[in-house]
Amino acid sequence: MDVTEKTEPNLMRILTLERAIKVIQVAERARQGRLRAKFMREIHKDSERQKKADEQEAVSTDQAAVCIQKVWRGFMQRKMTKRLREEEMIFLGMAMDPKLSYPSQNELATQNNKANRRTRQEEHEDDYQKSIGSVIHQLRDVEGPEMKETMKDQIRQWIIECRDATGSFPDYPEEEDGGSALIFAEKNPEELAEELAAKEEDDANKKPKGKEEIKEKGKKGNVEDEEEPGLKMLPSAFLADLEREYNTFSEVWKNRNESKNFSQRHELELIKEEKRKEIEVEIRKQVDELMRQELANWKLAVDKEKRGKGKGAAKKKKASKSGKKKKKDKDLTADRTTESLFEELVEQELLKKAENVQLKDYLGDYSYLGTTLRQSDIEPMPSLSDVRQVVALYAVLPLGSQTVHEKSPLVKSILLVGPSGVGKKMLVHAICQETGANLFDLSPLNIAGKYPGKSGLQMMLHLVFKVARLMQPSVIWIGDAEKMFYKKVPKDEKELDPKRLKKDLPKILKSIKGEDCVLIVGTTNDPQSADLKSLCKFYNKIILIPRPDYASRYVMWKELIKKNGGELTSVLDLSSLAKISDGYTQGHMVQVVRSILTERRIQQLPKRPLTASEFVPPLARIDPVFQEEEESLKNWYAKTPLGKKRIKAALGKEGDEETPKTGGKGGKKKGKK
Numbered sequence: 001m002d003v004t005e006k007t008e009p010n011l012m013r014i015l016t017l018e019r020a021i022k023v024i025q026v027a028e029r030a031r032q033g034r035l036r037a038k039f040m041r042e043i044h045k046d047s048e049r050q051k052k053a054d055e056q057e058a059v060s061t062d063q064a065a066v067c068i069q070k071v072w073r074g075f076m077q078r079k080m081t082k083r084l085r086e087e088e089m090i091f092l093g094m095a096m097d098p099k100l101s102y103p104s105q106n107e108l109a110t111q112n113n114k115a116n117r118r119t120r121q122e123e124h125e126d127d128y129q130k131s132i133g134s135v136i137h138q139l140r141d142v143e144g145p146e147m148k149e150t151m152k153d154q155i156r157q158w159i160i161e162c163r164d165a166t167g168s169f170p171d172y173p174e175e176e177d178g179g180s181a182l183i184f185a186e187k188n189p190e191e192l193a194e195e196l197a198a199k200e201e202d203d204a205n206k207k208p209k210g211k212e213e214i215k216e217k218g219k220k221g222n223v224e225d226e227e228e229p230g231l232k233m234l235p236s237a238f239l240a241d242l243e244r245e246y247n248t249f250s251e252v253w254k255n256r257n258e259s260k261n262f263s264q265r266h267e268l269e270l271i272k273e274e275k276r277k278e279i280e281v282e283i284r285k286q287v288d289e290l291m292r293q294e295l296a297n298w299k300l301a302v303d304k305e306k307r308g309k310g311k312g313a314a315k316k317k318k319a320s321k322s323g324k325k326k327k328k329d330k331d332l333t334a335d336r337t338t339e340s341l342f343e344e345l346v347e348q349e350l351l352k353k354a355e356n357v358q359l360k361d362y363l364g365d366y367s368y369l370g371t372t373l374r375q376s377d378i379e380p381m382p383s384l385s386d387v388r389q390v391v392a393l394y395a396v397l398p399l400g401s402q403t404v405h406e407k408s409p410l411v412k413s414i415l416l417v418g419p420s421g422v423g424k425k426m427l428v429h430a431i432c433q434e435t436g437a438n439l440f441d442l443s444p445l446n447i448a449g450k451y452p453g454k455s456g457l458q459m460m461l462h463l464v465f466k467v468a469r470l471m472q473p474s475v476i477w478i479g480d481a482e483k484m485f486y487k488k489v490p491k492d493e494k495e496l497d498p499k500r501l502k503k504d505l506p507k508i509l510k511s512i513k514g515e516d517c518v519l520i521v522g523t524t525n526d527p528q529s530a531d532l533k534s535l536c537k538f539y540n541k542i543i544l545i546p547r548p549d550y551a552s553r554y555v556m557w558k559e560l561i562k563k564n565g566g567e568l569t570s571v572l573d574l575s576s577l578a579k580i581s582d583g584y585t586q587g588h589m590v591q592v593v594r595s596i597l598t599e600r601r602i603q604q605l606p607k608r609p610l611t612a613s614e615f616v617p618p619l620a621r622i623d624p625v626f627q628e629e630e631e632s633l634k635n636w637y638a639k640t641p642l643g644k645k646r647i648k649a650a651l652g653k654e655g656d657e658e659t660p661k662t663g664g665k666g667g668k669k670k671g672k673k
Contacts, residue, residue, distance in 0.1 A: 359392060
């Protein structure tokens with residue numbers, strides 16, 4: 001034992017620090033290698049298990065249950081984790097507890113003030129209504145008898161003055177003309193005689209100077225007519241309402257001191273001034289009845305012969321007026337109900353349901369280069385945003401608002417001109433959806449073979465326009481409007497008789513009055529084949545719809561891809577796509593997007609996003625709208641009356657500067673340029 005104890009210390013080896021670190025590293029690396037091998041083994045097993053699962057035709061119930069459990073447990077765990085995170089944030093004071101969140105003092109004060117204000121308004125409104133009733137009773141009882149006596153004295157004085165001035169009693173104004181209010185609005189006989197004498201003297205003094213002044217004014221007027229810069233804006237129909245309200249404010253409230261009326265209660269004096277006029281009108285009607293009887297008694301007693309002659313002449317005038325009444329058109333369906341007429345039009349497919357599209361769905365941006373092109377003496381084509389705005393102005397607002405329809409200029413018909421695919425039909429349906437209008441289809445292809453003969457045509461137009469007036473607002477759509485005014489009917493279309501409506505429809509268009517919310521909308525992509533004069537005479541407004549420009553194409557690609565389930569990423573170069581799609585219409589772009597974004601392609605979007613190169617092959621298979629076609633439409637529009645006015649308005653300044661300087665042949669040449 002002693003020998004071994006002595007030899008053991010000699011066998012022990014002391015490791016240095018570096019050697020110890022190396023030993024530890026080796027052991028750790030071996031451990032990590034074993035773990036990595038185990039992890040790779042599990043991955044390999046999982047992949048083999050997945051392959052076996054894919055090879056099986058149907059999934060077993062156990063595997064389906066395991067899959068459902070996995071999804072459900074993951075969902076519950078995420079929900080619990082989210083709840084625990086929220087509780088932790090509330091515990092740390094970094095979030096508010098929704099159960100203990102109370103409104104602040106400022107919010108409570110605001111709510112109380114709002115509630116108090118509402119109750120105060122209701123109290124003031126009740127007091128105001130009660131005071132109106134009391135003021136009306138007070139005015140009738142206190143001031144009513146005095147008003148009645150004053151009016152009687154004034155009317156008697158007027159009758160006596162007229163009798164002294166003219167030698168006969170005057171005719172009392174009828175109630176329809178205003179009654180005795182008309183008497184006090186006019187001047188008495190002496191004032192009228194003095195005014196007439198003064199006018200005669202002024203005319204006699206101004207006669208020798210009249211001719212020279214007329215000549216000078218005529219010269220100035222001609223110069224002013226020559227210097228007019230094209231189109232003139234019509235006066236606003238809403239200006240009268242604004243002026244009336246402003247006058248009310250300036251007369252009543254502008255100089256009124258409200259410092260003592262802090263609670264903003266009503267004032268009895270203002271109510272009395274307002275209701276005194278109403279009471280005066282009521283009393284005036286009573287007084288008129290009494291004074292008419294009194295005047296009749298005076299005439300019977302004093303002036304019987306003149307009164308008889310006056311009555312005979314008045315009766316003759318009334319008979320002549322009543323005899324000049326216009327004959328009304330016969331109602332061909334007087335014995336039928338509106339429901340039966342509506343049903344017949346639906347069965348004949350003359351009345352259709354409008355598609356669910358809004359005006360905002362007609363995509364398009366502003367023309368940002370319009371001003372630059374005009375500075376270079378190039379008239380730009382209108383943008384799609386301009387088209388949308390003009391359609392809203394001439395069609396949507398007048399049909400949707402009765403006030404705007406009454407006060408705005410009457411537009412009975414609109415013609416939408418543009419290449420196929422620019423959205424003309426979509427605009428027609430959008431007008432109907434925005435205004436809630438009924439859509440009637442009188443396109444030549446739709447009415448072919450329906451209601452044959454002249455009497456059948458009259459019956460069809462009668463049905464359409466009668467129902468359109470009864471169920472207004474209404475839109476009457478004429479697709480391929482150029483066919484109704486063909487210069488020469490093609491051989492293929494002679495059987496369809498496209499010019500069937502050419503004679504009768506313009507006559508019915510004239511019968512549309514201002515109170516009828518009926519609009520005729522025509523669409524065409526070949527207006528050159530129609531007679532220009534007849535076409536422009538039938539349609540009040542012609543709207544030229546161009547191909548979409550770069551800005552509009554960029555917006556369309558963006559919105560169409562989103563609408564059809566696509567995703568916009570940095571890989572998709574919309575700018576290049578909008579550039580290479582020059583000449584293609586909205587219809588072409590919709591067709592391309594729908595052909596690419598299929599259900600399978602939408603499922604592949606997370607792994608393989610969209611690129612601009614995918615849209616090139618479908619675009620290449622479609623014929624675009626070439627520049628020559630658009631130029632032909634633009635040249636045709638320049639020949640229309642609206643196109644000529646637009647050119648004059650664009651070149652108005654140049655024409656005004658050249659007109660006084662040039663004359664004769666030289667002036668004509670410059671005007672043409």
